[in-house]
Structure formats: C-alpha cells, structure tokens
Amino acid sequence: MYSLKNDYSEGAHPRILETLLKTNLEQSTGYGEDSYSNEAKIFIRNRLGDENVDIHFISGGTQTNLTAIAAFLRPYEAAIAANTGHILVHETGAIEATGHKVISVPSIDGKLKREDILKVLNEHTDEHMVKPKLVYISNSTEVGTIYYKKELEDLSKVCRENDLLLFMDGARLGSALCSKGNDLKLSDFSELTDAFYIGGTKNGAFMGEALVICNNSLKKDFRFHIKQRGAMIAKGRFLGIQFLELFRDDLFFELAENANKMADILREGIKKLGYSFLVDSPSNQLFPVFPNSVVERLQEKYSFNIQEKIGDNNTSIRLVTSWATKEEDVVKFVEDLKNI
Amino acid sequence: MYSLKNDYSEGAHPRILETLLKTNLEQSTGYGEDSYSNEAKIFIRNRLGDENVDIHFISGGTQTNLTAIAAFLRPYEAAIAANTGHILVHETGAIEATGHKVISVPSIDGKLKREDILKVLNEHTDEHMVKPKLVYISNSTEVGTIYYKKELEDLSKVCRENDLLLFMDGARLGSALCSKGNDLKLSDFSELTDAFYIGGTKNGAFMGEALVICNNSLKKDFRFHIKQRGAMIAKGRFLGIQFLELFRDDLFFELAENANKMADILREGIKKLGYSFLVDSPSNQLFPVFPNSVVERLQEKYSFNIQEKIGDNNTSIRLVTSWATKEEDVVKFVEDLKNI
Amino acid sequence: MYSLKNDYSEGAHPRILETLLKTNLEQSTGYGEDSYSNEAKIFIRNRLGDENVDIHFISGGTQTNLTAIAAFLRPYEAAIAANTGHILVHETGAIEATGHKVISVPSIDGKLKREDILKVLNEHTDEHMVKPKLVYISNSTEVGTIYYKKELEDLSKVCRENDLLLFMDGARLGSALCSKGNDLKLSDFSELTDAFYIGGTKNGAFMGEALVICNNSLKKDFRFHIKQRGAMIAKGRFLGIQFLELFRDDLFFELAENANKMADILREGIKKLGYSFLVDSPSNQLFPVFPNSVVERLQEKYSFNIQEKIGDNNTSIRLVTSWATKEEDVVKFVEDLKNI
Amino acid sequence: MYSLKNDYSEGAHPRILETLLKTNLEQSTGYGEDSYSNEAKIFIRNRLGDENVDIHFISGGTQTNLTAIAAFLRPYEAAIAANTGHILVHETGAIEATGHKVISVPSIDGKLKREDILKVLNEHTDEHMVKPKLVYISNSTEVGTIYYKKELEDLSKVCRENDLLLFMDGARLGSALCSKGNDLKLSDFSELTDAFYIGGTKNGAFMGEALVICNNSLKKDFRFHIKQRGAMIAKGRFLGIQFLELFRDDLFFELAENANKMADILREGIKKLGYSFLVDSPSNQLFPVFPNSVVERLQEKYSFNIQEKIGDNNTSIRLVTSWATKEEDVVKFVEDLKNI
Structure with missing residues (x-):
C-alpha cells in the first residue's frame, strides 16, 4: 500500500x-x-x-x-x-x-x-x-x-x-x-x-x-x-x-520542487486519461475526479483521502506528493490508473 | 564553559x-x-x-x-x-x-x-x-x-x-x-x-x-x-x-541512572568540601550553598542557574546532571571547586 | 419620534x-x-x-x-x-x-x-x-x-x-x-x-x-x-x-399577548396597503418591505432598524412591538404609512 | 433575625x-x-x-x-x-x-x-x-x-x-x-x-x-x-x-455616611465592652473578636459571617452596616452584646 x-x-x-x-x-x-x-x-x-x-x-x-x-x-x-x-x-x-x-x-x-x-x-x-x-x-x-x-x-x-x-x-x-x-x-x-x-x-x-x-x-x-x-x-x-x-x-526549494515535479507527473498522466479535477491546482495537492468504481480499485493499492462526493457516481480524491515522493511511484500510479 | x-x-x-x-x-x-x-x-x-x-x-x-x-x-x-x-x-x-x-x-x-x-x-x-x-x-x-x-x-x-x-x-x-x-x-x-x-x-x-x-x-x-x-x-x-x-x-532507566550517578559524585564531592545544601535532594538536581565569591569563580568555567540568595554573603545554585553528563566533567567540577 | x-x-x-x-x-x-x-x-x-x-x-x-x-x-x-x-x-x-x-x-x-x-x-x-x-x-x-x-x-x-x-x-x-x-x-x-x-x-x-x-x-x-x-x-x-x-x-402571558396584538394591527394594516414581508412572522417582530422613499419618510417620525436592502429600490425594516406598545401608536403608524 | x-x-x-x-x-x-x-x-x-x-x-x-x-x-x-x-x-x-x-x-x-x-x-x-x-x-x-x-x-x-x-x-x-x-x-x-x-x-x-x-x-x-x-x-x-x-x-455620600455612622456606633459599643478587633477598620465593615460562646448567643438574634477562628476559644466575625441600617438596630446589637 x-x-x-x-x-x-x-x-x-x-x-x-x-x-x-x-x-x-x-x-x-x-x-x-x-x-x-x-x-x-x-x-x-x-x-x-x-x-x-x-x-x-x-x-x-x-x-x-x-x-x-x-x-x-x-x-x-x-x-x-x-x-x-x-x-x-x-x-x-x-x-x-x-x-x-x-x-x-x-x-x-x-x-x-x-x-x-x-x-x-x-x-x-x-x-x-x-x-x-x-x-x-x-x-x-x-x-x-x-x-x-x-x-x-x-x-x-x-x-x-x-x-x-x-x-x-x-x-x-x-x-x-x-x-x-x-x-x-x-x-x-x-x-x-x-x-x-x-x-x-x-x-x-x-x-x-x-x-x-x-x-x-x-x-x-x-x-x-x-x-x-x-x-x-x-x-x-x-x-x-x-x-x-x-x-x-537551496534545500528548502529543491525539496518543494521535487514535490511539485511529482505532482506534475500525476496531473499530466491523469489529464491524459481524460479525467477532470475538482479544482485546478498547480502545487503538490491534486483533486482528480474519478468514478466511484475507479476510486475503489485505487484504494486496493494506494492510500489517500476522499475530498468530496460528486453526485452519486463520482468522487474527488486528494493526492499529495512530497519531497520524498519518487518518480517511479507516481509513474506507477498513472499506469495503474490506466489499467483500471 | x-x-x-x-x-x-x-x-x-x-x-x-x-x-x-x-x-x-x-x-x-x-x-x-x-x-x-x-x-x-x-x-x-x-x-x-x-x-x-x-x-x-x-x-x-x-x-x-x-x-x-x-x-x-x-x-x-x-x-x-x-x-x-x-x-x-x-x-x-x-x-x-x-x-x-x-x-x-x-x-x-x-x-x-x-x-x-x-x-x-x-x-x-x-x-x-x-x-x-x-x-x-x-x-x-x-x-x-x-x-x-x-x-x-x-x-x-x-x-x-x-x-x-x-x-x-x-x-x-x-x-x-x-x-x-x-x-x-x-x-x-x-x-x-x-x-x-x-x-x-x-x-x-x-x-x-x-x-x-x-x-x-x-x-x-x-x-x-x-x-x-x-x-x-x-x-x-x-x-x-x-x-x-x-x-x-532498560534504556530509560540506564540514562536516568547515569544522571543520578553523576549527581552523586557532585553531591559527595561538595559535601566533603564542607558545603551545605538548600535542600536535601537525592535526584539529578542539587542545590549547594556557596559563598558569593565561590559562585563568581565557578561562573568563569561553568554555567548554571542561581536558585536563591541566602543572606548577603551566600548563594544557592542549581546543578543539574543528565544522561549525557560525563564522569570526567563532574570530577573536574569538584576539583575546580576544591581549588577555589 | x-x-x-x-x-x-x-x-x-x-x-x-x-x-x-x-x-x-x-x-x-x-x-x-x-x-x-x-x-x-x-x-x-x-x-x-x-x-x-x-x-x-x-x-x-x-x-x-x-x-x-x-x-x-x-x-x-x-x-x-x-x-x-x-x-x-x-x-x-x-x-x-x-x-x-x-x-x-x-x-x-x-x-x-x-x-x-x-x-x-x-x-x-x-x-x-x-x-x-x-x-x-x-x-x-x-x-x-x-x-x-x-x-x-x-x-x-x-x-x-x-x-x-x-x-x-x-x-x-x-x-x-x-x-x-x-x-x-x-x-x-x-x-x-x-x-x-x-x-x-x-x-x-x-x-x-x-x-x-x-x-x-x-x-x-x-x-x-x-x-x-x-x-x-x-x-x-x-x-x-x-x-x-x-x-x-398570567401577567407574563398577558404582556406577550399585548405585544402580539399590536403586531397584528401593524401586520394587517401593512398587508392591506399592499406591502409584502421579508419573512412571514406571527410574533412581535415584523419585517415589511418598503420602497426606500417610504422608509425615509417613516424615519422622520419613527425609529426602527433596517433589516436588509432588497435590490436597489427596496428595504426591509424591522418593527417590534412590546408589552408597552399602545394601540393608538400602531394605528397611527398604519395611518401615516397610508398617507405617504 | x-x-x-x-x-x-x-x-x-x-x-x-x-x-x-x-x-x-x-x-x-x-x-x-x-x-x-x-x-x-x-x-x-x-x-x-x-x-x-x-x-x-x-x-x-x-x-x-x-x-x-x-x-x-x-x-x-x-x-x-x-x-x-x-x-x-x-x-x-x-x-x-x-x-x-x-x-x-x-x-x-x-x-x-x-x-x-x-x-x-x-x-x-x-x-x-x-x-x-x-x-x-x-x-x-x-x-x-x-x-x-x-x-x-x-x-x-x-x-x-x-x-x-x-x-x-x-x-x-x-x-x-x-x-x-x-x-x-x-x-x-x-x-x-x-x-x-x-x-x-x-x-x-x-x-x-x-x-x-x-x-x-x-x-x-x-x-x-x-x-x-x-x-x-x-x-x-x-x-x-x-x-x-x-x-x-450628595445622595451617594449621604448613604455612605449613614453606613459609617452605624458602624461607628457598633465599633464604639463593642470597644467599650472590652472586646478587640481582628483589624482596625474605619469603614462599614467591622471584625470584632468574641469568645465562641458569645458568638453563639449573638447568632440567635443576628445573622453575620464568621471571618476567622482565633485559637480554640475565640472567633472573629464580620459585621457590615449599610445605607439602610437604622440606629435603633445597632444600638440594640450593642445592648444585646452587653447582656450576654
């Protein structure tokens, strides 16, 4: 997880x-x-x-x-x-x-x-x-x-x-x-x-x-x-x-840049797969909107917070990256999302 | 210091x-x-x-x-x-x-x-x-x-x-x-x-x-x-x-024992030199009473808190030992006190 | 006033x-x-x-x-x-x-x-x-x-x-x-x-x-x-x-009844003159909506609070009656309103 | 009482x-x-x-x-x-x-x-x-x-x-x-x-x-x-x-003067009977010290607060006069005290 x-x-x-x-x-x-x-x-x-x-x-x-x-x-x-x-x-x-x-x-x-x-x-x-x-x-x-x-x-x-x-x-x-x-x-x-x-x-x-x-x-x-x-x-x-x-x-800024870069990979990957976002955020917090079934599948491998239910069928979740997030992990997330 | x-x-x-x-x-x-x-x-x-x-x-x-x-x-x-x-x-x-x-x-x-x-x-x-x-x-x-x-x-x-x-x-x-x-x-x-x-x-x-x-x-x-x-x-x-x-x-207790042991060395050394204590304390805080002139001399090499003035000529100070206090340092303190 | x-x-x-x-x-x-x-x-x-x-x-x-x-x-x-x-x-x-x-x-x-x-x-x-x-x-x-x-x-x-x-x-x-x-x-x-x-x-x-x-x-x-x-x-x-x-x-209730009765006279009188209310209130507080010009005229003879501006031209005011309000005074208010 | x-x-x-x-x-x-x-x-x-x-x-x-x-x-x-x-x-x-x-x-x-x-x-x-x-x-x-x-x-x-x-x-x-x-x-x-x-x-x-x-x-x-x-x-x-x-x-001052005047009568009367006071107070609160038995007798006719026990046998009570205290009542108190 x-x-x-x-x-x-x-x-x-x-x-x-x-x-x-x-x-x-x-x-x-x-x-x-x-x-x-x-x-x-x-x-x-x-x-x-x-x-x-x-x-x-x-x-x-x-x-x-x-x-x-x-x-x-x-x-x-x-x-x-x-x-x-x-x-x-x-x-x-x-x-x-x-x-x-x-x-x-x-x-x-x-x-x-x-x-x-x-x-x-x-x-x-x-x-x-x-x-x-x-x-x-x-x-x-x-x-x-x-x-x-x-x-x-x-x-x-x-x-x-x-x-x-x-x-x-x-x-x-x-x-x-x-x-x-x-x-x-x-x-x-x-x-x-x-x-x-x-x-x-x-x-x-x-x-x-x-x-x-x-x-x-x-x-x-x-x-x-x-x-x-x-x-x-x-x-x-x-x-x-x-x-x-x-x-x-510049360590403080380098760490923040890593967080943002990892968020960029997630953001682009999720967009490319056709999903929208609850709010357009350029920083290390993302709020993509997925069908409930997709959220459930993601929860099998990833832990994240639910931000908001969108109608009966969709849910916005919160994804947060950090100084410690590795590229391989966010790339993997996008792949897993693609495969759902 | x-x-x-x-x-x-x-x-x-x-x-x-x-x-x-x-x-x-x-x-x-x-x-x-x-x-x-x-x-x-x-x-x-x-x-x-x-x-x-x-x-x-x-x-x-x-x-x-x-x-x-x-x-x-x-x-x-x-x-x-x-x-x-x-x-x-x-x-x-x-x-x-x-x-x-x-x-x-x-x-x-x-x-x-x-x-x-x-x-x-x-x-x-x-x-x-x-x-x-x-x-x-x-x-x-x-x-x-x-x-x-x-x-x-x-x-x-x-x-x-x-x-x-x-x-x-x-x-x-x-x-x-x-x-x-x-x-x-x-x-x-x-x-x-x-x-x-x-x-x-x-x-x-x-x-x-x-x-x-x-x-x-x-x-x-x-x-x-x-x-x-x-x-x-x-x-x-x-x-x-x-x-x-x-x-x-037992680390918690071992560390406390070191603090106490170092305090014991201080207490015994100070007692032996004929000084009294404001209060009789068996733990890692000691309150010896010294003539003001002794306190001033000690302050040249050691930092500690003043607890209380005792009349015009004496002062009780607070000495605290810890898990990190080393035997050589408290032995040195007693020696320095002796030499004053 | x-x-x-x-x-x-x-x-x-x-x-x-x-x-x-x-x-x-x-x-x-x-x-x-x-x-x-x-x-x-x-x-x-x-x-x-x-x-x-x-x-x-x-x-x-x-x-x-x-x-x-x-x-x-x-x-x-x-x-x-x-x-x-x-x-x-x-x-x-x-x-x-x-x-x-x-x-x-x-x-x-x-x-x-x-x-x-x-x-x-x-x-x-x-x-x-x-x-x-x-x-x-x-x-x-x-x-x-x-x-x-x-x-x-x-x-x-x-x-x-x-x-x-x-x-x-x-x-x-x-x-x-x-x-x-x-x-x-x-x-x-x-x-x-x-x-x-x-x-x-x-x-x-x-x-x-x-x-x-x-x-x-x-x-x-x-x-x-x-x-x-x-x-x-x-x-x-x-x-x-x-x-x-x-x-x-029953004094407590008699006093409240007087307040309400005086509010009833105001409410009915204001309604009859064709004015509406911000909220339908059966008690001793009324919130009629008047054109701003009417409010200004009323303010010459009466003091009351403004509740809320309604668009550019109208205002809801608050009228409150009490145990001490007299029938002649609320009757007079309705008459004055009629004459504006 | x-x-x-x-x-x-x-x-x-x-x-x-x-x-x-x-x-x-x-x-x-x-x-x-x-x-x-x-x-x-x-x-x-x-x-x-x-x-x-x-x-x-x-x-x-x-x-x-x-x-x-x-x-x-x-x-x-x-x-x-x-x-x-x-x-x-x-x-x-x-x-x-x-x-x-x-x-x-x-x-x-x-x-x-x-x-x-x-x-x-x-x-x-x-x-x-x-x-x-x-x-x-x-x-x-x-x-x-x-x-x-x-x-x-x-x-x-x-x-x-x-x-x-x-x-x-x-x-x-x-x-x-x-x-x-x-x-x-x-x-x-x-x-x-x-x-x-x-x-x-x-x-x-x-x-x-x-x-x-x-x-x-x-x-x-x-x-x-x-x-x-x-x-x-x-x-x-x-x-x-x-x-x-x-x-x-001058009503404020006249009322205070009455309180003090009544306290004066009490103070003088109590003093004259040989009792002392816990503290020497020139205002409308008095703290006479009485033997416990006297206090008990006074309590039969007067209500007042106990200020402090003085040893085993005596008690200081608090007596307070006010704008409403009448001369006859404080005179009566002194008399009652005398008769105990």
Whole structure:
C-alpha cells in the first residue's frame, strides 16, 4: 500500500539527520536561544532581504496559528478566513479555544479577495458583533491553489486601508513558491503581510514552522506567548538545526520542487486519461475526479483521502506528493490508473 | 564553559538517532497513529503492568500539563500545587490561560501532604470560590526531592476520599525512580494517580512526554484536546520512535541512572568540601550553598542557574546532571571547586 | 419620534415596580437565595408541571447564553446555530470567548431542522474538527418565526439519537407562546429540551431571564458557573421579584399577548396597503418591505432598524412591538404609512 | 433575625425607586446609550473634575472586575492582588477564566505597598513566568481598611515607574471616602489610578458599578468587551437612572455616611465592652473578636459571617452596616452584646 495521503508520511531529509547526528553531543542553550537557531534565522532573514523581521521556530502548524493569532488579537477581535481555511475546519476549534471567532467566507478556490474582506467589514458594524481584525490566508491553499502577486498586493492593500492584519499560513509555502506560474518570492511576504510562516513539517523537516513577524507592533513579548501556549521546546536546537539545513543553501526549494515535479507527473498522466479535477491546482495537492468504481480499485493499492462526493457516481480524491515522493511511484500510479 | 544548567543541553541518545535514521524513509500514518507509537505504548503498558491505561505522546512538559489539566477540569474547578510547582511558577500562566486557577500551597521540600490538601478543601466552601478538583505534584520535584511510597499512598487516599484527581508531572520521573531510597516503581503510579506523565525530554529524547491516563473517566475524546491545543504532531512517529527506544529495554532507566550517578559524585564531592545544601535532594538536581565569591569563580568555567540568595554573603545554585553528563566533567567540577 | 426599534424601550410593568417598592426595605438573603426568588421558582415549576427542573435567574440574554453553553460543553465541543442565531451574530463572539466554536447553518426562516443537524454531524468526523454537541435554537427566532410542536419534537429526537443537547434561547418566548398558530405550551419545553430560558427583559421586566435546566446531568454546580461569569447578582431578589410578579398569575402571558396584538394591527394594516414581508412572522417582530422613499419618510417620525436592502429600490425594516406598545401608536403608524 | 451580614440585604434607596417609577413608561435608547445614563455620567465627571474619563455602568462587581481586567491585559500578563483581594478569593476564579493569573501578595491589612510590588517584579524575570502588568487594589479593602493619600500616591508612582496599571475596586468606595481619617477625594482617583469603579450595589442601588477609565490607552472599544462578557444591559437606563440619583446631589455620600455612622456606633459599643478587633477598620465593615460562646448567643438574634477562628476559644466575625441600617438596630446589637 503506497500512500499519497499527505506530505508527512516519511521522516526528515537525510541531510537534516546527518546534522542532528553531528551536533548531537554538543551542549547548547535551551528554549530556542541556541546558536543553531540564531544561525538559521540569519539565513532566513537573508533570503527575505529583511534584517528586521522577528523569527520564531514552532513545532507545528496548528500551534503556530493559535499562538500567533491569539497574540495578535484583542479579546473581541476576530479572524476572517476562507471556508476552506485550516483554522476554520481542521484545527478542532483551536482559535476559538483562545477566545476568538473565525468569520467564514465562502470560497471556491480557497482564496480570499478584496471584495470578500469589504463585505465582512460592511456586515460588522458595531459592538454587538465581533470586530474583524486579522485576515488569514494559506499559500498554497488547502485546495492546492496559489496566490499570485497581484492578488496578494490587493489583499495587502485592502488590509492596510482598513486597519486589518494580514497573516499567511505557509504550511505548504515551499510548494507554492515552486509552482508553475508563481510570481511571488519569499521576500514579497515580509513586505505584503504582517506575519506569515514558512512550513518545515510538510517540506522535509521532522517538524517545525518558521514564524516570521514583519509588523513591528506585533513583535513585543512574543516569546511569552510561545511559552504560555506550550510551544516553547526545551531543546530548541532541534528546530533550529532543521531550518538551518533547509535554508543554508537551496534545500528548502529543491525539496518543494521535487514535490511539485511529482505532482506534475500525476496531473499530466491523469489529464491524459481524460479525467477532470475538482479544482485546478498547480502545487503538490491534486483533486482528480474519478468514478466511484475507479476510486475503489485505487484504494486496493494506494492510500489517500476522499475530498468530496460528486453526485452519486463520482468522487474527488486528494493526492499529495512530497519531497520524498519518487518518480517511479507516481509513474506507477498513472499506469495503474490506466489499467483500471 | 561547561553547562550544568539543565538536563536538556545535549541532543538525544545516539540509539534514538540510529532508529530515526533506519526508519526514516518508511511511510507511516500521521498524528501519532503509526506503528512505532503503538509499539512504544505496548512496551510502556507492559512496564506499568496495566493494559487499560491510555497513553499519548506530547512534545513537551508545559504542553502536556496544560492539555491534560484543561481536559480534566470543568471551568470553575482549580488545581492545587506546591508553591514550587512548575505550573505555578514556570509556565507563564499556561494553566490560567486555559481558564483555571492554580491554588498555591507553601512547601519547603516541594512536596504536598495530606494536611495541605485538607486545608485547601476547608478554605473553599462555596460557589463564590473555585472548587479544588485536581492535585498537581511533580516527581522528582522542582527542588530535586522525591515522593516515597507511603507519601504517595497518603496523597492518593486523601484525593480519592475527597473526589479529587491526582496528577503527576513526571518530567524528571526517570531520575526519581533511580534515586537512592526510592521505593516506588513505575507500576505504582498507574495505581495511585489518575494520570501522570513519563518525561522523555529530560531523559535522553529530543523531546516528548508520555502522558498516561489511568482513570477511565478522563480518557474520552482526549485526542480532541491534544489537537485543539496544538499538541498533535503530524509526524507522530518522531515521538513514538523515541519512546520505543527508551522502553524497548532498560534504556530509560540506564540514562536516568547515569544522571543520578553523576549527581552523586557532585553531591559527595561538595559535601566533603564542607558545603551545605538548600535542600536535601537525592535526584539529578542539587542545590549547594556557596559563598558569593565561590559562585563568581565557578561562573568563569561553568554555567548554571542561581536558585536563591541566602543572606548577603551566600548563594544557592542549581546543578543539574543528565544522561549525557560525563564522569570526567563532574570530577573536574569538584576539583575546580576544591581549588577555589 | 416613536420607537418601534425593539421591545426594551420602556421600563418594567408597573406591577413589578409596585412590588419592588412594597418589599424594598425588607432584608433578604443575597445571591438569589432569597424567598422571593424561591417563590418565583415554585410558580414557574408549577407552570412547567415539573418539580425537578433547576431554575436560575440571570440578568440578560447574552449572559445566560454564554454561562449556560460554556457550562454544558467540554473544551472541544461546539454549538450548532442557524446563521441568524443571536449567539452567532449579535453577541460579540461571547461564546467563542469562552472557548467554543459556533457552527453556522444557513437558514431562511431562522429555524433549524433535522437534516441540518445530520449534515453537520456528517461533516464532523474526527478529532481534527470540533465535536458538535449542543443545538442552539431561538423561539421566537431572530426573524420572528416560531417553532411548531412537530418541528420541536423532531429536533429533540434527532438530538437525543445523536447525543446532542438541545438548548433554547427564549428571549422572546412569551411572544412565541402567544402567537397565532402556536401549538406549544411552556411544559413542552421542559420535556423536549435539555435547557431553555424564559425571557423577562423583552416581556415586561427591567431585566432578567429564567434559565430552566431540565437535563439532570447539566445541573451540578451550576451556581459556580454563574458566579464565575459575573452573572450572580448580589441583590438577587431584584430578579426574583420580577419573575414572581410575571408568573404569580398570567401577567407574563398577558404582556406577550399585548405585544402580539399590536403586531397584528401593524401586520394587517401593512398587508392591506399592499406591502409584502421579508419573512412571514406571527410574533412581535415584523419585517415589511418598503420602497426606500417610504422608509425615509417613516424615519422622520419613527425609529426602527433596517433589516436588509432588497435590490436597489427596496428595504426591509424591522418593527417590534412590546408589552408597552399602545394601540393608538400602531394605528397611527398604519395611518401615516397610508398617507405617504 | 436581624442581618448584619452584608450591605446588600435591602433593596434600593427610595428616591431611586421614585425616579424609576416616574420615568418608567418613557421610551429610551437601549444598551446604556440613553439620556439618563449620559446625564449620570456628566454628574460623575463633574465630581471627578475630569471631562476626559470614560464611564461605563456595569451591573455587578465581579463582572466589572473581569470585564475590565481582561480588557486591559494581553494574554500573558497578570494582575497582582493582596491575598485578601476579592478577585483572588471570592470571584470563583473569574479572572483566571478570562485567561489571566492573579499573583497573590500576603497582606495583613488588605493593602498593597510599594515594596510588595517591587518584590513581585523582581521575582518575575523572563518569559517562563507571567508578566505582572496590573495592580489590583480595593478601597475600602475586604478587611475594612482604607488607603490614605500618601499610600495611594506611592502605589501610583511605583506603577507608573514600572509600566504597571493601577486598578481600584471601589465596591465600597463610598464608605472609604466617608471614613474618619480619609484624606482622599473622588477626584484623586482619576489622577492616581488608570481605572477604578464606584460601587452602587453596596451603597443604595439595586445594582450597578460605575467603571471610570482614566488612562486613554485603555478606552478604545471598551463597549465591545462589555457586550462580549454579557455585561451590556438592554435597558441600560436602569443603571443610568440609579447613578443619576446617587450623583445628582450628595445622595451617594449621604448613604455612605449613614453606613459609617452605624458602624461607628457598633465599633464604639463593642470597644467599650472590652472586646478587640481582628483589624482596625474605619469603614462599614467591622471584625470584632468574641469568645465562641458569645458568638453563639449573638447568632440567635443576628445573622453575620464568621471571618476567622482565633485559637480554640475565640472567633472573629464580620459585621457590615449599610445605607439602610437604622440606629435603633445597632444600638440594640450593642445592648444585646452587653447582656450576654
């Protein structure tokens, strides 16, 4: 049984393991104040071309989202998210557990637009309603789509004009940046958002997200929030070393490129066989639509998630590739599909 | 500069790294439902001699404490802790951030006693006050002392008689169990507490605590709590594999024994030189009292925490040994102390 | 300027003031444990035909909702509400501030149906999502509609079959029970819901809602929740006396009947003039649709809320009558409308 | 059975009832934006000699405390309170339920001093601990003592020097201001604190506290907090009218003076009979110490709270007078005591 269920089925990129091994018995300062973490931050800041951002390594996406959003909002302020948004659907109400409402905006392609934001603002008029304050987006989105530069600029503008914070969940930012058609680069995010994170867990690390805080007003005392939410790792070096390896050179991007290339093979192969897709996604998540009987046959050899039933006879499934996916396996999938 | 600051200065025990490497490219189920985690739980259950406990691997101590305590209490219920308790002092109000008060009980030796509990109960009489519901203890405690069987039995009894839950923070449980004079074994805790955790971070793992839920009424839906608090790791195997190595054989105990043995060398050496201790601790944390001038000299070659000023001229410092501490280093410390 | 903006523009029914005056200098026990409150509870229990319910008087609707819902749910559990629901829209995220998500269900008529509930349950499948646990309904709803017996029985059934709690916001329960076509009586609610409240604020009291807890498992320690949320009034008699007057005889129903009768005059008058309504509501809230120019003219003499723009030329407004609305005033409104 | 248990045993001052009656059928704007509330605020601002403060009427003390403190703090920030403080002891963890720790400071006389604050600051050094941010004091305190001008100035100074907020619970502020020896006037509080409240519930109102926010940085969006915590009363006029009557002339102070005068009679009478007091309190709460047998005899005719057992044979009780206490009743108490 081969899994295309997600991008965290395997461990970490071997180079990460090597460095963990090499540095293993050195002593280092705890809680993320070690030299590896500091060095990793320098590499990332260099990539961003911005010396002023604050960077914090946190062990997972939900934890990063809840720690950051709860830190950035006052009690009556709310986040706005697409109805596909991870914080709305797949985090067990983690944001609400910190006291904040997440306002849901219907979205087919998983993205938020200027008009969505304005509509929410128009509907929230007084103190009997929450005050929308933070716009949460994911890039790539939960349905595999990506933001283009013009779209992100528009969102950033509407946020700044309306005293809203723009926060980007980058659990799959690597894949977004390496997608065909992508016209954004890492340094754009520190200009256009107030905070965002660079996902390590889904791009070759054992775990770890690099939260980048760009807006000065959000930086103060952030380590208190990390500690209070249980997100401060004693052996912080463990996260630092991983990001050090990912950003010391181009490893982070090479891994994402592999994921995308494997997705390309799947996408082209599936298209060629005449199947359609629920949504047109250029990144490492694909949502092909198959007859139910085909899905059943595929399930005999592959594990993947069901995305959605399409009428009585068809089903959209989710296929995810990663840094660890091998060409032979996706080629085999296409062949198996052909033979069904 | 050699660090005796804590038991998380080094990485993980080499055997853990080997197994991570060996299993690295295998695919596994996410979120802690992988086969490594399941196997690790079997080994731990066998040690406990209890097939019925639920076990969850969580990445750190604060996160385990806040997830468990918030899960176990209703909104108006409170925890009771010694005034040295980690949740009271060193977790940035993590428990309060989940809505619960922690009632502080003065304690010299870091332990709670039957009478402490009864006193708190007597003072909380009606709905204008929180309702004490959970007793939080640490073993070993934050000042290095350990609970003896009779003490734990007494606490357990007073809890059960008064409808209180007994929760034990075992961040340094390994060291406690291997301390001279200890008469408790791992299986006692599943009998005498409602939940406790076995600390990996401070005993040879990169990170990870094994939360053991013994009381049936606390087990339901616990994974929802883990996810909601951001504590569910995508590559859950990473925690599972570490506990698998620690409990596959006696590694967990061997590592704790090393820590204690190194502490013994320090303790004896310091005693022999005529210095006293703030508290008499049989585990891997020592609190010797030195003249300020001695402390300053030591700080030139060693890093450690200041515990407490003792009058104008003396200072108690905290020395912590670990699985990774080497005999030559503690012998050297004693020599250096002698030469001051 | 005459206000049809809401049902809390005037003070309290004069009989309430008389009794407050009469009992004013008597001493009574604090925090709702006084004899007036106890007597009021007996009258309400008699009306409900149920000796076993617990009753608590709380000063307002939002406070009752947040105190009850937070008390009834565990941290990861969520409420389900129609998208018109007061807790979703008009309580500034009060439920989320206690840590709980409110799941929104689209509804035209403000009511929830069996299928709505089942759909939500089907979508919430595992620990990565909140667990739906409580169904929140309002009767009358926020758009003036009411539940009929068959509908409430169906909802109650689907809740019990799926281990869900049914909670009813009765801020305008008086008007619902006195609406034409209503086939529910007060005693039905203690049978069909797990908890509900009887609204005083919008039916003749200065303030006050009577929360009725029917389900035994929800009763324990409820006064702790009330105190913790700041909802326990020192001079609890003030709430008790009001409910005592409302339920000592039929005053509660007489007041609601006046509100409904005044709404009937408005409804019939507006209909006769050929105007339509956004929603067909039999209770004390009406949502007529007028050309914008008519709305502007009405605003010169009357205050009311705008409900919704209907295309470019029309607007639906909300008209609310109350126990204090006089026949001459609503007759005058219809005349004024006719003359526009 | 005559009650000296508290200062909220009776209803409201008759003049309040009269005005409620007189204005009862007028229509007014909801949620505290009515003309009565506005007028009341003008009277209070005039008393304070400060046009710039924001004033909000909230129905009770716990609710005012929790709404204000939660609004003023970021998640990891904590309040400091004397160990007698109402928020620490008698509010069922209401502050913690909003996510904030309350740091307890031992205090015999219920007051905080400059050194107490500095000690807490010294102990809270980094992000592993909460950050002390708000100093909570009560005046008069929970043990009946009052702050003198020099003391309040010192506290205010240490707060401003250390970026701490000073918040004063004035549930019994009337009695404090009318105490013998008091040298503070209402206008001092808007100068020396960041926010405080003037208690109505315990000084002649049915309910209501006037929260005064002096520090500009705390004013923004405060009505959102009030609504979110369930503290926004629909018929806000009900609170406004009460404060209007209390502050239209000197009624607020006259009522407090009566309470104090009655306490004076009790205090002098008890002293004359040779009894001592647990604490020397100049306001409307007294804590005489009686032999247990005397307490038992008093309990036959009077209700009051037990404050503390003093050894095996004596007990300190709490006697509270109010605006409604009559001279004949306290004279009778002293006589009865004499006859025991």
